[in-house]
Amino acid sequence: MTSQPESTRNEIQRPAAEALYADELSRLASADGDAPRPEGWRLTPRSVLDFVLGHAANGISPKFVGSRSLLERCVVALATSRGLMLIGEPGTAKSYLSELLAAAISGDSTLIIQGSAGTTEDAIKYSWNYALLLAEGPTEQALVPAPLYRGMREGKIVRFEEITRCPLEIQDTLLSILSDRVMAIPEREDNGRNLFARVGFNIIATANTRDRGVNEMSAALKRRFNFETIPPIADLQHEMELVQRETTRLLGRAGVPVTLPPELTELLVTTFHELRSGKTADGKALETLSTVMSTAEAVSVGFAAGIHAYYYDSGKLAPRHLLQSLLGSAFKESPDDRDKLRHYFNHVVKERRGAAWRAFYEALRNEG
Ligand SMILES: Nc1ncnc2c1ncn2[C@@H]1O[C@H](COP(=O)(O)OP(=O)(O)OP(=O)(O)O)[C@@H](O)[C@H]1O
Ligand SMILES: [Mg+2]
Structure with a gap:
């Protein structure tokens, strides 16, 4: 057995999709040119699909295995004012699909909120750097953005993993954000009080059907998502x-x-x-x-x-x-x-x- 070469020792264990497939993404983006697409998107909906499903003739590798019409519905949902909720049995690639979609649409799949019984509002929206907060008050510098804040500010897709494991009141943090596309920051002064989401922002949530029922989602939140069930591979x-x-x-x-x-x-x-x-x-x-x-x-x-x-x-x-x-x-x-x-x-x-x-x-x- 040979020992590992020096060059692989510092490699990242699992690079994000946008890093792993940087070349494919940039080729798709140049092929798209300035073709029409939803505001704030890196790629056209057609290229998003090619990226996720693969396109042999254009040298795009196959990734997610699933029906084209299911994928089209997912992409369309993300271009509307509703979020996308992927549900299904464990291990059906819900997380993987949400990563691929975020990488294709926003060029960034790392804005992730991990849902659990202990997920707090701080971990979703923002928290404060207490030293700075004491020194200068609730300024922009003192605010520590969490994934939702960053996604809204930067106009990117935010991934909310295993949302149904969060307590209902935490899930409902998303209600006003999904409908009004604005986050209130009551601690801030006048012009910092509201963070208006930039175009390109949306949410992909995932939930495992085996966990559902632990914390059923509220009807109000359900209405703000398009639900898609990801089936196990049939063929x-x-x-x-x-x-x-x-x-x-x-x-x-x-x-x-x-x-x-x-x-x-x-x-x-x-x-x-x-x-x-x-x-x-x-x-x-x-x-x-x-x-x-x-x-x-x-x-x-x-x-x-x-x-x-x-x-x-x-x-x-x-x-x-x-x-x-x-x-x-x-x-x-x-x-x-x-x-x-x-x-x-x-x-x-x-x-x-x-x-x-x-x-x-x-x-x-x-x-x-
Ligand atoms: N339809 C599919 N297309 C591509 N990969 C798949 C598919 N189904 C399963 N996989 C495999 O499953 C892995 C991803 O599983 P992933 O963690 O995304 O599942 P999950 O549905 O989020 O599961 P969980 O509910 O446990 O979180 C992929 O890396 C791939 O190896
Ligand atoms: Mg998952």
Whole structure:
């Protein structure tokens, strides 16, 4: 094993989309020229879509896998006076889609509010630098802007992650901002009292359907968002392509010269797809696990299996490496899942033809 070259030691673990795809974004922007677009947007709505979905002929890489019409509705919503709310099961790329949209529209996907039971208004709007506040009063310099303030001031998309985990009164901070597009700063003097949002500002919120109900959103706030449900990837072939692409990219970034062989990608994705949908490719009914078998999870299983094979084995990725990481990811919720997985192996995996499936089956048997 060679040690890592000096040049990679200072690399950022996960660059923001606008940095990672800076080249694609600038090419799309020059191709757009001064074509009409919503005020404050970096790209035309057509280029935003090409960026998110990819455009092979123009050298734009595929990123989010989903229907074009869903994406069109999302982009249109952002050009209106309502926010965009992405909801769905965990691991369906809601956060990833909001990052891509923010990068394409504002050239900045980093204005993020992380929703949790402890999210305060300070973390959404602004707070004060107390030393300056005492020294000079509530001046512009003493104000410490939070993401919403910055998005309004700079005319950018703000991302509100997991909004339904916030207490209702915190969620409702957004009410007047979304309708009147102005934030009141009562501490400031006359002309600083109101921050009027610049064009280009809007909000993309995400919420996980498994969490919803913890804090249901108010009807008033719901009215200020367009809701879009992001479904899991329905097409097995598309899911396989994505998992292959993403694991290759992640292993490459980790400096691990291992790839997931296509027959193992097929095995991994088929297993996830069947356990998620509750039926096999040939129509047999299955019991679904209580753990969400998301595409994001399949990517992490493939990635972990590659790391495992590289550091502890010869570097040849085998079905047992997949099984090891699958066991780690599939039993988060309930002990019953273990029985359901075993049932799947005994009734489905066992019957499948091919060396990879057989080795997969044997791997679970060896686990005892
Ligand atoms: N339709 C999809 N298109 C592209 N990538 C996908 C898709 N579905 C899942 N993924 C994978 O999932 C990862 C992103 O998951 P992300 O964290 O955005 O999901 P999420 O829906 O926000 O989940 P959570 O509800 O847990 O926050 C991507 O990096 C990608 O590897
Ligand atoms: Mg998310």
